Each structure stands twice: as C-alpha cells, then as structure tokens.
Amino acid sequence: MQKIRVSSVMFIGSMLLYINVSGQVKDNAQTNSGIEIPIQHSASGIKKIKLQPLSDKIIHVTAIATEKFPDDKSLMAVKLSDDAVKFTTTKSPDQVTLSTSSLKVDVSTKTGLITYRDSSGKVLLAQTKNEGLSLIPKVFSGEPSYQVSQLFDAQENEAYYGLGQHQQGLVNYNGRRVDLVQYNTEIGVPFFVSNKGYGLLWDNYSITRAGDIRDYQPLTALKLFSKEGDEGWLTATYTSKTDPDKVLLKQPISELSINWLTDQHKFPSTVKMQDAVVHYEGAVASELEGLYQLQLKYAGYIKVWFDDKLVADFWRQAWNSGSAILDLELKKNKKTKIKIEWIPDGAESYLGLTCLPPLPKSLMNTFALSSESGNAVNYYFIQGANADQVISGYRTVTGKAVLMPKWAMGFWQSRERYKTQDEILSTVKTFRDKKIPLDNIVLDWSYWKQPEWGSQQFDPERFADPDGMIKSLHKQNVNLMISVWPKFNKGFDIYDKLNEQNFLYKRNIADGRVDWIGKGYSNTFYDAFNPKARTAFWELMNKRLYSKGIDAWWMDATEPDMHSNLPVEIRKDLMNPTYEGSSTTYFNAFPLVNAKGVYEGQRKVNNENRVFILTRSAYAGLQRYAAVAWSGDIASRWEDMKTQIGAGVNFSLSGMPYWTMDIGGFSVEKRYENPNKEDLEEWRELNARWYQFGAFVPLFRVHGQFPFREIYNIAPEGHPAYKSMLYYNKLRYRLMPYIYSIAGNTYHHDYTMMRGLMMDFPQDLKAFNLSDAFLFGPSLLINPVYKYKERNREVYLPSGQGWYDLYTGKYFNGGQTIKADAPYEKMPVYVKEGSIVPTGPELQYTSEKPADPITLFVYTGKNASFSLYEDEGTNYNYEKGAFATIDFNYDENTKTLTVGSRKGSFKGMQDSRTFKIVVITPKSARALDFNQKVNQSFTYSGKAVTIKL
Incomplete structure (x- = not known):
C-alpha cells in the first residue's frame, strides 16, 4: 500500500484532508478533522464519505448523496476538543485506510463499504457486502431528506445491548427488531454496545429501527x-x-x-x-x-x-x-x-x-439501523476493550453524566397523588415518627386549579401556603420534587402569552381534542426545540415554583404524549412543525431539548445547587442535563416487575447511568382496590419483592396509583412485607458510602451503576443473555424474585470467581446455577469474591450525620479494591476539583489491606475518622450484621495505613 498525497486542502473548522484517489503521494495529515473520500460507483446512493477521528478510538462517519457535507450541527453531540488526533492515511487501488494508534478504518472507494479493525488487524465491525440503498430521497413537510440505513455483519456469538429502554424482557438484541420511538414505557436511544469491543452512536432524531429492520407482517x-x-x-x-x-x-x-x-x-x-x-x-x-x-x-x-x-x-x-x-x-x-x-x-x-x-439467508448474521429521516448517514464508531470504555467514548461524544445530589440516592416517597398540602405534610410526619428513612417526597400532577394545566401555580384551596409547606419539609430534611408537564390548557393567560409568541404546537387545538380531566380541556404542548420557548418555559417554572424552594423537577409526558393511544403518524402531526424542522426528522429528540432548557435555566439562576430532573423519556445526551429516566406507567403485575430488569440494564448500557422505576408498578388492577384476603396478601408480597429489587437500582423510588404506596399503608408493622420493606430501606442507607462512591464514578470515570452481566464477565457466554439479574456496582449480584409465593429461585453465579451470600457470608463457586433461598423477607444477593464493600451508620436521611464509622466488609479469595468517593453532596464544586477519594486495596497473597493516602479535599471533609474491618473468607462465613464484632478497627487521619488481616 502507498501513502496518500494531499491533492487539495479544505478547511472545515480546522484542517480537513481531502483525498483524491487518483492523486500522487504528497503528505500525511496529522489533524483531528479527518478525510473526505469520493465514492466512484456505489449502489447505495452515497457519493462522499467523511471520516473524522475524535480520538484514537472514536471515528465520526458522515456519508452523503450530494457534493457538500451538511453543517456539523448535532443535538446529541457536544463540542469536542480541538486537540489534534494523530492519524495516517494509505491507499490501495480500490481502498483508502485511515489509521490511528488503535484503529484501522478501510473504505472501499468503489462501494463506500467500511470495515473497522483494531490495531492488530482484527475485524471489529464491517458493513455487509450485499450492498443496498443507504440514502433514499424523501420529502417531509416540504423539506428534502433521506431515509437513512446501514447494514452490518454480525460476528459469531455477537450480542447487542443498549438502544434505550424496552419492556419485552430481552437483554441481548441479536436477531431482534428494536423500535426506537418514544412512547410511555418505551424509550428509544440510538446507541448500542457490542460484546465484540465496540459501540455505535447513530446521530439521528427520527424514528429508527435497529437489528432486524424488516416490517412486521399481518x-x-x-x-x-x-x-x-x-x-x-x-x-x-x-x-x-x-x-x-x-x-x-x-x-x-x-x-x-x-x-x-x-x-x-x-x-x-x-x-x-x-x-x-x-x-x-x-x-x-x-x-x-x-x-x-x-x-x-x-x-x-x-x-x-x-x-x-x-x-x-x-x-x-x-x-x-x-x-x-x-x-x-x-x-x-x-x-x-x-x-x-x-x-x-x-x-x-x-x-x-x-x-x-x-430471517432470509441474505440477512442472517446481520445488524441494521434504519431511520425515517436524515440529511446524511451520520454515526460515531467507538472502540473499547470493554463496555465501560465504549460507554466512556459515548460520553466523550455526548457529554459527561453530571453527578446527582446525594439526597437523590436516598429513598423517595410518591403516589398518584397527594391532593393537598396536609397530605404531603402528614405523610412526612408519619415517616419521621415511624423512623422510616426518607429524603424526597414527590408532588404529582394536578396541584393547580383544574382548568389551568400549565399555570405552574398551586391551587390555593388545597395548598394554602406552599411556601410554608416547603419550608416545613426542609426543616425535616426532606426535599420536594414537583411535577411539571410541557402541556398548557387553552383558556388562561399563560397559554395566550405562549401562543402569541408562536411557542406552542397548534394541531391538537385545531383538531379539537380535549384531555381526560373534569369536563375535558383543550390543550397542547410547547415547542421545546425553540430556544426562546425553552427560556419562557423555564422562566415560568422559576417565577412560580423554583423561587419558592422546589428542589427537583418531574418532567412528565416528555415523549411528547399530547394525547394517549394515537398512532405515531398522528402524533407526528401534533408536533409539526418543530422549530428545527419537520417532526418526522426530529420526533425522538423532544425529551432531550426539554431537559436542556430546564437544566441550563436553573444553572443560570443558581449555579450552586445541583439540578435534578426525572423524565419519562430520554435521548442520547440526556445524561449531561442532570436527568434520570423512569420506566413509565407500567402495571402492578409480576411480569411487569420482571421486565424492569432488562429495561434498566439496557437503559444503563445506553450510556445513561441513572434509571428508576415505579416500585410496585403504576397501574393497578381493580382487584387490589378493594381486595379480598388473598388479593391483599398478593399485593403486599408484590410490593415487598419490588422494594427488595428497587433498593439496588440507581434511584430508590416508590410511586403508583391507589392503593396508597407508603409502606405503612401497604402492610401493618409486624407483617413480613412491612419488615422487609423497612429492612431494605435501612440497608440502602447503610450502603450509602458504596452507592455514592459508584455515583461519583459515573462522572469522574464514566462508570455505570446498574450493570448488565456482560460488562464484568465478558468471557462468560451464559451471562450474555441473562435477563433476570444484574450487578449493582462492582460487587453486588442482584437477583429479584418476580413470582408470587416463590421462596427460592435459580441464580446463575458467573464464572471466574467465587460468590458470597450477602446475608450469611456462605461461599459458592462461580460458573454454576444454584437454587438460592428466597424467603419472603429476603431477595438473593451475592457478593463477588475479591470485593470491598464500605457501609456507614444507620440514617434517617442522607445528610443526617457523617459516614463515620465506616465498616469495610472485605470479601477475600482474590485481590480486591474500592475507591471511596466523597464531596459536598449538593453543589457543583466537584466540577472544580472539590472532592476526595480514599483507595482501599486488599492483597490476597499477603492478607493485607492498604488504605491509601487521601487524595483531594472539600469543605466540611472529616479530617479524622474510624474504619472498622469485617473479613469474610471461603472458610469463615460472616453474616451481614452491623453490630457484630469486627476483625480490626483503626483511626484514619488521611495518611496511608497497611493492616495485616
């Protein structure tokens, strides 16, 4: 192969190497802008391809059917560093190769087909040789566009994860069709992770199919x-x-x-x-x-x-x-x-x-992406030795996952809905009186006067003193999250002001639809794609809610769901046109720009307190706007509980580390509203099992329709359900040093809290397809019980290490399926051999007292490590370096634990603290008992300490 010369140089931001494939050798490009490659005779409709290395492991690919590339405008990608990325280009008669230190990207100058290889030449991903149309001309709302597709070969035993949140109980999407379309309970995110060392972020906002993209047949x-x-x-x-x-x-x-x-x-x-x-x-x-x-x-x-x-x-x-x-x-x-x-x-x-x-033979062992509308094939290929590295690459492109306030890691109480100020205050008082830990209470929809949806004002008849209510909650160390919809009823002043400025979608009003509240009200949503509309929306929230002391936002119906149960073509009509263009082109991105307006608006008003948003829908890049997604209006059914496992795992593998669900399910069968004895007991057991599961996802949150969801309303004290829910609530707070540390890692090291088993056990083929278990952080294997009256369940313990029963300390070999005990009050949880799990004191809320003493549960048998992360908990000083870490390292050969020197500092940091150590070995089981006799205890003042265990 010969080195390619530069025949001409184009400037797009910074230097871009243009390759004339018939040119003579002249130079090597050493910039981060990449190369343009004309394609000679492609049947795909592609005339030019642009490759831009964003790092040695990330390649931005754009392919067009015209001569001129579109502007590099992206809603999901952030502005990237201008630091030069070193690469070389070489040419053979029919191929151009771009090489970085980690990747080789081969482009056929005849067909435009691309193959990605690692530095050793091993194929990571290749477009299928059976070339098809990639760009099919379309017109939407008078705007020229293309249907955009790419078809790739799948390797042997390849598995695909991510793609948002879906409710079919699947984890591995190989051989499956996945529809990326925003819908209540379904979240489409065009990013997937392969177990073969790469991921792909598809920069497109229209409705997309992934995997097997064929039409469903009648x-x-x-x-x-x-x-x-x-x-x-x-x-x-x-x-x-x-x-x-x-x-x-x-x-x-x-x-x-x-x-x-x-x-x-x-x-x-x-x-x-x-x-x-x-x-x-x-x-x-x-x-x-x-x-x-x-x-x-x-x-x-x-x-x-x-x-x-x-x-x-x-x-x-x-x-x-x-x-x-x-x-x-x-x-x-x-x-x-x-x-x-x-x-x-x-x-x-x-x-x-x-x-x-x-599948027909021509499509076997392939994986495709196809979007309704776009101006180019536009995606990012991301290489990584493991899923964490691939997700880190995704966040390099789309932005860091900002750190949520520490209180958000505690327990949230919610229901549909607290109708009055007194209901909110009396609920919090009961929690405090009964010593049930609580950090956040949620006020759902309809706190406004019935006709004034969108006013963002409290109904004075039911909320006589909202300012006083919020102050009372804060005095009890409880935060208030409030529901804010992008919806406005016609007939009051806010609607008129937004309508006058052309900030509202018009069609739902013109069609005459009314909602389901009271007599039914004419309504529509605001256009979140319009930056001025976003500003107006935030200013309304700020003036009428945030200024009163509201702590967090519940952004509901952000698909957007203007009227439920309409087909998607009508839903697109209802939001057409957007400020950016056709709703067909931008349909999936509404939740992203909606969160953007609130996040940026609050940070301008108050750059001290961390923004926190809960949203029902999401899109690539959402993690940079302090937003958490929940899984929508799922049913209070055992099968729905099970499908949340795969939903949460794949959402997390979509690059966004914060996810939650309605513990207990949202929608309730009538048999539970006025239950007989048997139905009442099933309701209690369902909620107990769901609480057990919910204590080990990134955000621990209860919500749902009647019956009321407070644990004392679900079951009386002394009932197994009550005792179990209280146990796991308190355990969550005991684990706060562990939980907040892994949350800190999501920002500082692009970590993922809720982990599909393929992330930590990439060589274990049996773990690839498991849809009923996951890791919470690096150490805890979570196995929810999702069948009524089940008192044991099969648990697969991944190979490569042993496992300890969390509750008893009993040791099990990995690589086997066991029948694990699952009594009513306990869910099977296993700790990976070679783990250090830090736990803190019992708490009623996260900021009640410092994490002192900290008990380190050391699960031996292999080397172990953990980094304790701490910061001020509620502000953005961590972005400026105000945080501290303490590294723990256990050496199995020498049986020593080293507590490293503290790195960093922050206001309020403890200069001195106590560490206690509990050692668990395969031959000496130790129960999870926070009052047991410890192996050792010592005072730590920030200097390194080595202890023989």
Whole structure:
C-alpha cells in the first residue's frame, strides 16, 4: 500500500484532508478533522464519505448523496476538543485506510463499504457486502431528506445491548427488531454496545429501527386454521363477561389490529367491548420453518397458548397499552394450536398481533439501523476493550453524566397523588415518627386549579401556603420534587402569552381534542426545540415554583404524549412543525431539548445547587442535563416487575447511568382496590419483592396509583412485607458510602451503576443473555424474585470467581446455577469474591450525620479494591476539583489491606475518622450484621495505613 498525497486542502473548522484517489503521494495529515473520500460507483446512493477521528478510538462517519457535507450541527453531540488526533492515511487501488494508534478504518472507494479493525488487524465491525440503498430521497413537510440505513455483519456469538429502554424482557438484541420511538414505557436511544469491543452512536432524531429492520407482517403471513380446521382464518367467539355461556357473536377473523384509538371500529359493532370476553382459536402453520417472532399489543387481560402451553398472561390499563414478543418455532407445514383469551378494559381497549418471519439467508448474521429521516448517514464508531470504555467514548461524544445530589440516592416517597398540602405534610410526619428513612417526597400532577394545566401555580384551596409547606419539609430534611408537564390548557393567560409568541404546537387545538380531566380541556404542548420557548418555559417554572424552594423537577409526558393511544403518524402531526424542522426528522429528540432548557435555566439562576430532573423519556445526551429516566406507567403485575430488569440494564448500557422505576408498578388492577384476603396478601408480597429489587437500582423510588404506596399503608408493622420493606430501606442507607462512591464514578470515570452481566464477565457466554439479574456496582449480584409465593429461585453465579451470600457470608463457586433461598423477607444477593464493600451508620436521611464509622466488609479469595468517593453532596464544586477519594486495596497473597493516602479535599471533609474491618473468607462465613464484632478497627487521619488481616 502507498501513502496518500494531499491533492487539495479544505478547511472545515480546522484542517480537513481531502483525498483524491487518483492523486500522487504528497503528505500525511496529522489533524483531528479527518478525510473526505469520493465514492466512484456505489449502489447505495452515497457519493462522499467523511471520516473524522475524535480520538484514537472514536471515528465520526458522515456519508452523503450530494457534493457538500451538511453543517456539523448535532443535538446529541457536544463540542469536542480541538486537540489534534494523530492519524495516517494509505491507499490501495480500490481502498483508502485511515489509521490511528488503535484503529484501522478501510473504505472501499468503489462501494463506500467500511470495515473497522483494531490495531492488530482484527475485524471489529464491517458493513455487509450485499450492498443496498443507504440514502433514499424523501420529502417531509416540504423539506428534502433521506431515509437513512446501514447494514452490518454480525460476528459469531455477537450480542447487542443498549438502544434505550424496552419492556419485552430481552437483554441481548441479536436477531431482534428494536423500535426506537418514544412512547410511555418505551424509550428509544440510538446507541448500542457490542460484546465484540465496540459501540455505535447513530446521530439521528427520527424514528429508527435497529437489528432486524424488516416490517412486521399481518397474521395472514401464516397459514390460519379455524377452530374447526377450515383454512384461512381463526375463529373469534365473543361471550358475555357476566354470563360466560352466552355467545354474543361468532365469526372468522384473519387480522388482529385494534392497536390505537383510530382502530376501535374494527371491533364488531354489534358487541359492546366492555361487556365481552373474546376467544380467538384455531391453528397456524407455514411452509417456511423457523423462529417466528410475534408482536403482541394488548390492553385489558390477555392470555395466549401455543399447543396448550401458556406463553403470555398479562394485564395493562387501556390508556397505555403494553407490548410483548412471543417466540413461536414452527416446523414445515406442521400446525401449532393457538388460543387467545382477551378481556378488554372498558369501552376502548387494544389488541394487536403481527409477526416477523424467520430471517432470509441474505440477512442472517446481520445488524441494521434504519431511520425515517436524515440529511446524511451520520454515526460515531467507538472502540473499547470493554463496555465501560465504549460507554466512556459515548460520553466523550455526548457529554459527561453530571453527578446527582446525594439526597437523590436516598429513598423517595410518591403516589398518584397527594391532593393537598396536609397530605404531603402528614405523610412526612408519619415517616419521621415511624423512623422510616426518607429524603424526597414527590408532588404529582394536578396541584393547580383544574382548568389551568400549565399555570405552574398551586391551587390555593388545597395548598394554602406552599411556601410554608416547603419550608416545613426542609426543616425535616426532606426535599420536594414537583411535577411539571410541557402541556398548557387553552383558556388562561399563560397559554395566550405562549401562543402569541408562536411557542406552542397548534394541531391538537385545531383538531379539537380535549384531555381526560373534569369536563375535558383543550390543550397542547410547547415547542421545546425553540430556544426562546425553552427560556419562557423555564422562566415560568422559576417565577412560580423554583423561587419558592422546589428542589427537583418531574418532567412528565416528555415523549411528547399530547394525547394517549394515537398512532405515531398522528402524533407526528401534533408536533409539526418543530422549530428545527419537520417532526418526522426530529420526533425522538423532544425529551432531550426539554431537559436542556430546564437544566441550563436553573444553572443560570443558581449555579450552586445541583439540578435534578426525572423524565419519562430520554435521548442520547440526556445524561449531561442532570436527568434520570423512569420506566413509565407500567402495571402492578409480576411480569411487569420482571421486565424492569432488562429495561434498566439496557437503559444503563445506553450510556445513561441513572434509571428508576415505579416500585410496585403504576397501574393497578381493580382487584387490589378493594381486595379480598388473598388479593391483599398478593399485593403486599408484590410490593415487598419490588422494594427488595428497587433498593439496588440507581434511584430508590416508590410511586403508583391507589392503593396508597407508603409502606405503612401497604402492610401493618409486624407483617413480613412491612419488615422487609423497612429492612431494605435501612440497608440502602447503610450502603450509602458504596452507592455514592459508584455515583461519583459515573462522572469522574464514566462508570455505570446498574450493570448488565456482560460488562464484568465478558468471557462468560451464559451471562450474555441473562435477563433476570444484574450487578449493582462492582460487587453486588442482584437477583429479584418476580413470582408470587416463590421462596427460592435459580441464580446463575458467573464464572471466574467465587460468590458470597450477602446475608450469611456462605461461599459458592462461580460458573454454576444454584437454587438460592428466597424467603419472603429476603431477595438473593451475592457478593463477588475479591470485593470491598464500605457501609456507614444507620440514617434517617442522607445528610443526617457523617459516614463515620465506616465498616469495610472485605470479601477475600482474590485481590480486591474500592475507591471511596466523597464531596459536598449538593453543589457543583466537584466540577472544580472539590472532592476526595480514599483507595482501599486488599492483597490476597499477603492478607493485607492498604488504605491509601487521601487524595483531594472539600469543605466540611472529616479530617479524622474510624474504619472498622469485617473479613469474610471461603472458610469463615460472616453474616451481614452491623453490630457484630469486627476483625480490626483503626483511626484514619488521611495518611496511608497497611493492616495485616
């Protein structure tokens, strides 16, 4: 290969090397701006490709169908350093290669296909040789655009993670279709991490598909057989809900597509939906054998059987339908019996069933990305030796994950909803009286006068003295988070002011839709893409809420969800046009710019106290705006609890370290509202198990509809549920030195708190697909119990090290599946061999007292290390270097623990403190007992200490 000469030099910000592939050798480029490569005969529609190294491990790729590259404007990416990135370029007859110290990027000058290799030449990622269209011209709202796609080869045993938060119970997306579209409970983030040493950030804001991007087919893609064996349809039988033997209607059906409000006419007009139970029965078959993935959309109660085996048993409230993926393996022309039982939820409910047939050979072992609209193929390839390095690269591109206030790591109490000032104050008083730890209480929607949604003002009849209420909460060391929607009702002054400035979306008003509150009110959302509208939104929040002492923001319905249960095409109409352009082009980015306005607005007003935002939707880059996502309006069901595990793991693997959920689930079946004895006990056990799980995710937060969610309202003192919830609440606070340290690492070292097992055990193939376990920080293996009355569960202990039972200290070898004890009051948690877990004193709130003494639980058998992180807890001085770390290192060979010299300092730092040490070995189990006799205790004054254990 020969060195490429520069035939001409273009300047875009700083020097950009333009490669004329027929030129002679003249120079090597040593800038960070990269190279442009003309493509000769690509069938993909690509005419030019630009490669820009942002570091030795990050390559920004832009491919266009025109001669001129678009402006480097990005909502998700931040301005990058101008420091030069060293690279070289070489050329062979049909290929250009850009090389950094870590990567080699080969570009075919004939086809435009790109291959990424590490410095040794090993292929990390390659575009599929079967070239297809990458840029298809489109027009949206009069703006020229392209449908943008790329297809890549998948390696053997490759696994894909991230892509936001989804509720299908999957962790590894290899061979799956993932829809990146914002929806209540579904968050689309166009970033994935591969277990093969790289990740990819797709810089596009439109609705995107990832993985298997084929269209779902209607049910008629399969051979259908009626209950009686006739080919061509299934048998639908509608019976009375109150009289099961009474048949209301029986008919053939070959389509299940009551997916949205606009589909309600597909239900038989002669039957009232709210009065019916529907059974769909028959069989399916196909000449094409293989795995069929059936997408089920549902509201109400749904059960599905394949060959009499129950494969789905779900419930979801009608105003926010759920979805699931059901795998069906078919043999050639062999019938599989199918039965579906659907009990709709009221007069409007939803049921849809579509399928993805088996992959054709041409698409096997591939992974694709395809977006509705964009002006170029635009993505960042990120290399990393492990998932943490890849996520660090993602944050290099999109911004640091700012550190949340320490109080946010404590317990949050919420419900839908506290209706008065007295309810808020009496709840906090009860927590303090009962000695239940608490740091934050949440005031949900409708604290305003009913017609004035968007006023950001308290209703004086129910909140007579909000300033006094907030001061009272602060005196009790409780923070107040308040719900703020991007929604404004028509008919009062704030709406008129925003409308006059053209800050509001118009369509929902023009269509005449009303919401579900009271008589129903005409409403719409503001255009968060407009910087002046964002400023106006923040100024309203600041004047009417923040100035009163509000501590944090709950940004609800940020998909945006202007009217629930509308198909996405209508949802796009409702936010069209945005300030930036077509809603098709910018649909997914609303939650990002909405959080941006609040974060930047508050920091301008008060650059001392940390911003904190809870948002129902998210997009790449959200972590830089102090925003946490939660998993939306999930149901209070065991299966929903289980799907939160994969949802949280993949959201965390999407580069955003802070995630939470409604502990106990949000939407509640009617059987729990006025329960019989059995249902009451199930409700209590469900909440106890969910609390156990929730104590080990980044934010520990309870929320949901009636019944009330305070632990004393769920179960009386002395009940196993109450005792368990209180135990895990107190344990969370005991673990605060551990938790706040790993939170500090999210900023300082781009760490991830809630960790998929592939992050720490990349060589353990069995860990790749586990969707019911995760690591919390480096040491704690969390195994939620998600089945009613289950008193043990199978737990896989990853290979490569042993594991200790957290509660007893009993040692187990790794690489095995065990049946772990799971009594009512305990969830199986295991500690990785070679761990140091710091714990602090019992607390009622995070700032009650210093973390002194700290007890170090040292789990021996391998070398261990941990870095204790501390700062002032509520301000931004950590960005200026005001923080301290203490490194702990245990050496297994010498049986010594070294406590390193303290590094750094901050205002209020303890100069002297006590460390206690509890040693756990494979042969000497020690229970998790904070009052037990310790192995050693010593006073630490900041200088290094080495202790023989």
